[in-house]
Amino acid sequence: MNWEIVMGLEVHLQLATQSKIFSGSATQFGAEPNCQADPVDLGMPGMLPVLNEEAVRHAVTFGLGIGAKIGERSVFDRKNYFYPDLPKGYQVSQFFAPIVCEGVFDVAMPDGSLLPIRITRAHLEEDAGKSVHDIFPRETGIDLNRAGTPLLEIVTEPDFRTAEQAVAYLKALHSLVTYLGISDGNMAEGSMRCDINISLRERGTDALGTRTEIKNVNSFRFVERAIHVECERQADILDSGGRIIQETRLYDAEQNVTRSMRSKEVANDYRYFPEPDLLPIEIDADYIEAVRATLPELPGAKRNRFVSDYGLSEYDATLLVPNHAMASFFEAVVDHCHAAKPAANWILGDLSGALNRADIAIEHSPLSAQQLAGLISRIEDGTLSSKLAKQVFDAMWEGLGDADEIIESRGLKQVSDAGALETMVAEVIAANPDQVAQYVAADEAKRKKLSGFFVGQIMKASQGQANPQLLNQLLLEKLDAQS
Amino acid sequence: MPDNDVLTASVSELHRMLSARTISSEELVSTYLGQIEAENEALNAVITLCREQALADAREADHVLSRGEGNPLTGIPLLHKDIFCTQGVRTTCGSHMLETFEPAYDATVVAKLKAAGTVTLGKCNMDEFAMGSSNETSYFGAVKNPWDLNCVPGGSSGGSAAALAAGFAPLVTGTDTGGSIRQPASLCGITGLKPTYGRVSRLGIIAFASSLDQAGPMARSAEDCAHMLTAMSGIDAGDSTSADRAVPDFAAALNGEIEGLRIGIPREYFSEALNPEVRERIMAALSVLEKAGARLVDIDLPHTHYAIATYYVIAPAEASANLARYDGVRFGHRCDAPIDLEDLYLRSRSEGFGEEVQRRILVGTYALSSGFYDAYFNKAQQVRRIIAEDFHRAFEMVDVIAGPSAPNVAFERGAKQQDPVAMYMEDIYTLAVNLAGLPGLSTPAGLINGMPVGLQLIGKAFDETTILNTAHRLQQDTDWHTIRPNFGAFQS
Numbered sequence: 001m002n003w004e005i006v007m008g009l010e011v012h013l014q015l016a017t018q019s020k021i022f023s024g025s026a027t028q029f030g031a032e033p034n035c036q037a038d039p040v041d042l043g044m045p046g047m048l049p050v051l052n053e054e055a056v057r058h059a060v061t062f063g064l065g066i067g068a069k070i071g072e073r074s075v076f077d078r079k080n081y082f083y084p085d086l087p088k089g090y091q092v093s094q095f096f097a098p099i100v101c102e103g104v105f106d107v108a109m110p111d112g113s114l115l116p117i118r119i120t121r122a123h124l125e126e127d128a129g130k131s132v133h134d135i136f137p138r139e140t141g142i143d144l145n146r147a148g149t150p151l152l153e154i155v156t157e158p159d160f161r162t163a164e165q166a167v168a169y170l171k172a173l174h175s176l177v178t179y180l181g182i183s184d185g186n187m188a189e190g191s192m193r194c195d196i197n198i199s200l201r202e203r204g205t206d207a208l209g210t211r212t213e214i215k216n217v218n219s220f221r222f223v224e225r226a227i228h229v230e231c232e233r234q235a236d237i238l239d240s241g242g243r244i245i246q247e248t249r250l251y252d253a254e255q256n257v258t259r260s261m262r263s264k265e266v267a268n269d270y271r272y273f274p275e276p277d278l279l280p281i282e283i284d285a286d287y288i289e290a291v292r293a294t295l296p297e298l299p300g301a302k303r304n305r306f307v308s309d310y311g312l313s314e315y316d317a318t319l320l321v322p323n324h325a326m327a328s329f330f331e332a333v334v335d336h337c338h339a340a341k342p343a344a345n346w347i348l349g350d351l352s353g354a355l356n357r358a359d360i361a362i363e364h365s366p367l368s369a370q371q372l373a374g375l376i377s378r379i380e381d382g383t384l385s386s387k388l389a390k391q392v393f394d395a396m397w398e399g400l401g402d403a404d405e406i407i408e409s410r411g412l413k414q415v416s417d418a419g420a421l422e423t424m425v426a427e428v429i430a431a432n433p434d435q436v437a438q439y440v441a442a443d444e445a446k447r448k449k450l451s452g453f454f455v456g457q458i459m460k461a462s463q464g465q466a467n468p469q470l471l472n473q474l475l476l477e478k479l480d481a482q483s
Numbered sequence: 484m485p486d487n488d489v490l491t492a493s494v495s496e497l498h499r500m501l502s503a504r505t506i507s508s509e510e511l512v513s514t515y516l517g518q519i520e521a522e523n524e525a526l527n528a529v530i531t532l533c534r535e536q537a538l539a540d541a542r543e544a545d546h547v548l549s550r551g552e553g554n555p556l557t558g559i560p561l562l563h564k565d566i567f568c569t570q571g572v573r574t575t576c577g578s579h580m581l582e583t584f585e586p587a588y589d590a591t592v593v594a595k596l597k598a599a600g601t602v603t604l605g606k607c608n609m610d611e612f613a614m615g616s617s618n619e620t621s622y623f624g625a626v627k628n629p630w631d632l633n634c635v636p637g638g639s640s641g642g643s644a645a646a647l648a649a650g651f652a653p654l655v656t657g658t659d660t661g662g663s664i665r666q667p668a669s670l671c672g673i674t675g676l677k678p679t680y681g682r683v684s685r686l687g688i689i690a691f692a693s694s695l696d697q698a699g700p701m702a703r704s705a706e707d708c709a710h711m712l713t714a715m716s717g718i719d720a721g722d723s724t725s726a727d728r729a730v731p732d733f734a735a736a737l738n739g740e741i742e743g744l745r746i747g748i749p750r751e752y753f754s755e756a757l758n759p760e761v762r763e764r765i766m767a768a769l770s771v772l773e774k775a776g777a778r779l780v781d782i783d784l785p786h787t788h789y790a791i792a793t794y795y796v797i798a799p800a801e802a803s804a805n806l807a808r809y810d811g812v813r814f815g816h817r818c819d820a821p822i823d824l825e826d827l828y829l830r831s832r833s834e835g836f837g838e839e840v841q842r843r844i845l846v847g848t849y850a851l852s853s854g855f856y857d858a859y860f861n862k863a864q865q866v867r868r869i870i871a872e873d874f875h876r877a878f879e880m881v882d883v884i885a886g887p888s889a890p891n892v893a894f895e896r897g898a899k900q901q902d903p904v905a906m907y908m909e910d911i912y913t914l915a916v917n918l919a920g921l922p923g924l925s926t927p928a929g930l931i932n933g934m935p936v937g938l939q940l941i942g943k944a945f946d947e948t949t950i951l952n953t954a955h956r957l958q959q960d961t962d963w964h965t966i967r968p969n970f971g972a973f974q975s
Binding site for chain 1: 574688723801804824851
């Protein structure tokens, strides 16, 4: 059977606030267990939540970032269920009236086209703690550091038809939220977790099939793989005449399979009702405008501007823009050297390579934008050949100074003086009569190859500083003159 | 035999004595501690005594007073209902679940009263998690009414009311979710005020039903309540539902002037359900106010009869979530040797909670269940608004609404224990006030066969002053609030 995949995504985004959504505890990752949990986070008797305004602002920022409608009056609800790492026995969330209502998010696909994804809603909620099963034999430890961390749950309509679309959406979302500064987007630390609702239907039909939900997938790669294996699993069942059971599943990355969660862990009746300890969030037009005024240029607009203002290719722009820090680095380089295309090439090429090898984010690059611009300027004015430029780049990466300092101290200036080069050419020809004879005897095709010997000798003699174009020209003139 | 004057004196009189140094706070506190130690066994009103800390705090207060400093409450002893978290002092909420729970923090009310100079003597017994109208559901045993030891003191602030009436303290705190200050105040012959929802911070008060809970003062007079309310009130950054309203000096506003005051008499509060003798006492009290210049106006609160049904959906629903945190994981009672998670939950909660608490958790869980939410919780929320509108309309015509605080005087222990609905009817006149978030107080209105009756006065939102002033006038013109039970130090 020819199946069409239908998917909707729910992303839990950790908001970058100093303190938790309802308490003053810090939200830093990796602290000693239970060191960032106060009586509110512990659900101690008599404790009450107080809403962190920063979380509200982040949520509104997101809503405006995707052009969604902001809920004028959103309400917190209690989602009731028992679990040891859920201290109060309920999670404070927004069920009936979310802070961000419907919107459309245009996702840039790798081919440069735009895929509009309908956002159903985004709501604020608190994270739960963590159950730790592998420290104490036969016992479970509870770490409540994460309890009360502010989350924005972003829910889409079932608009995805391929794993590629889902991954493109997640990447675009990741890019957007880091642009907006509302999340660090650190997936390894759980700042962005994805639930995938997935079903199959016969291609050409409209009705939705029974779906499963794959919970808590935390990398782009795993999302792609999880979708593939779950689709295969569902297709196998349907092809053999079986029925899909609506259930929650987990993706096991090691085995590359999805597994049904034990029924006890699956949602039952959450008995949502309005949280009486918190007032509704009222958001007026003034507040919205004040937040709107703080919105940065968003990835889509920036991509367009990079193409129109800097003359970059769509391809380069699409590579530079998603990482906000990289885009800013690019603009800083261009600001200093006014050479956009070489700047893009250096950043996407050598710099990215070096950063990746050293596992350093571009915002922590040991080589500053100003330094890279200095290097590019020396290439543009002909001081450095691309070969020398790589040497200078490496030295700058090692922290040995700016381009000009390194050129000066190593005497790396390109020799473009025709007189000096002619002398060198003459010396090499005189010192290698056998090779000259070979050259003279060779046909046109072979000559090109044989000339490389002389170029190598001269480069060696000049310590690589000979201007390659000029050298080639002078050398061929002389050699050809021998025959 | 301790000095009876000290055990009956008003806060103002005690303040005068303390300021004049005719008595020290230490002596005052010693006297009250002695009273509790001598007489509490008969009442079971106090379940934790803080003798050493209280004496140390009293000496501290004496330092302040001897410098000529302090305020109206400096050095005045006080008891807290055991629903208020007290740092380092066990806070049980009347439950086995929290039998050994020692909070690391003070409730805002406790902190404010401490800052005002009061000295905490100990903690009062109460219905378990404030669920009850007779103080029979406490894990620590029933509280007895000092007016008749066979009778209940009312609930859930029954320990507080009995302690106050017995002369264990001049001031006690209570909380009122559906009548838990006013009904026991009525049954024990004292003055008790439930403030407007939001007037007093709920931070550090163990939650029963968050949208209804409100803490308030219980004392010998409206004036004493006023002093205490001033100290307790005010917006709290830690409670989002606390109101950003200026806090007047409630005591200073008491002038007893009620000329032209319009008092609404709701027909629905004087139906056949009301004990005729209670009706008679209430009418007598109202005629005193009428003589003082007030005008009695017949009004209707047409949706009154929905209050009990509405309340017994909303309060248990909120409670079912509020009490979910008692799961045996982080604090509170944990069963022995649980075999798995479900066993841990099931036994910890079944052992830790008493019957009435479990009943309300079940009712509340049911009312919120998928498929029943609209029929129960949602409907109850709608009716709640309609009940509030009843009051709103009535207050366009009157300044105060008056009626009984409870349908009867105190009943015998055990009389209603097997019949939860009969017990719920105890709060028939008080529940609606919580649903509407309004202030209400109970003030003594005489005795029936030696047992106290309470007049309830209901005010507009944030107008505690008017009901306090009306009660104050009644207390100037009558001596009902000065009648003491024939118990302990007051025994004739």
